[in-house]
Amino acid sequence: MQKLRLKVVIVGERGVGKTSIAMRFSKDEFPDNPEPTRKPKLYLAQRVYDETLVEWVVWELPTDMDPGMRLPYYTGADGAVLVLDVTKPETLYTSLRWVHEFCEACRSQGIVRPMVVVANKVDRILEDPRMMHVVSGAKRFANGCAVKYAMPIIFVEASAKTAQGVDEIFERLMRACLKLRKS
Ligand code: GDP
Ligand code: MG
Secondary structure: OEEEEEEEEEEEOOOOOHHHHHHHHHHOOOOOOOOOOOOOEEEEEEEEEOOEEEEEEEEEOOOOOOHHHHHHHHHOOOEEEEEEEOOOOOHHHHOHHHHHHHHHHHHHHOOOOOEEEEEEOHHHHHHOOOHHHHHHHHHHHHHHHHHHHOOOEEEEEOOOOOOOOHHHHHHHHHHHHHHHHHO
C-alpha cells in the first residue's frame, strides 16, 4: 500500500471547536470541557483512502499565538483547516485574517495549498434555525476567499459533537493536496 504523510494546521477564533475537531478526528472523542489551547498542539491520525495510507500530522495553533510564530507552521503545512462557529455569526467577520495569513504565507513561498473552511457546531441548528443563515454565510465566505486569494478553498459543514462532516474535512483536504501534486 502506498503511504503518504500530510501535515495540516487548524486555525480559527477562540472557542469555535478547533480542539474538538482535532480530538474527534484523531481519537473519535468529544472532550467535555476542553482546556483553552495555549501552545501548538499535535494530533496524529491514520486513514486509508482507496489504496493509500495517509498519516495525518495535525497541528492546532492557539488563537493567541504570535503571528510570527505561526509562520513556520504554515510554510511546512500541506494544507489548512479554518474553523468557523455557526453559533457565533461574528466569526464570519473576524476570520478573514486566518485566510489572509495562510494564503500570504503560501504566496510568499510561491506555493499553492488547499484550505478547508468548516462551519462547525451544525448540531446546534435545531435549537435555532437562524443559524442556517450563518452556514450559508460561511459558504459564501469560503467561495469569496477562493476567488480573492486564487487558492483551492473548500467548504464543509461539520459537528465535532456528532462527528458529522469531520472525516469529510480531511478527506477533501487530502484529495485537494493530491490534485495539486499532480498538476
Ligand atoms: P477551540 O478554542 O477552537 O479549540 O474550541 P474547543 O474545541 O475548545 O471548543 C469550545 C467549546 O465549543 C467547548 O465547550 C466545546 O464543547 C464546544 N464545541 C466544539 N465543537 C462543538 C460542536 O460541534 N457542537 C457543539 N454543540 N459544541 C461544540
Ligand atoms: Mg483549542
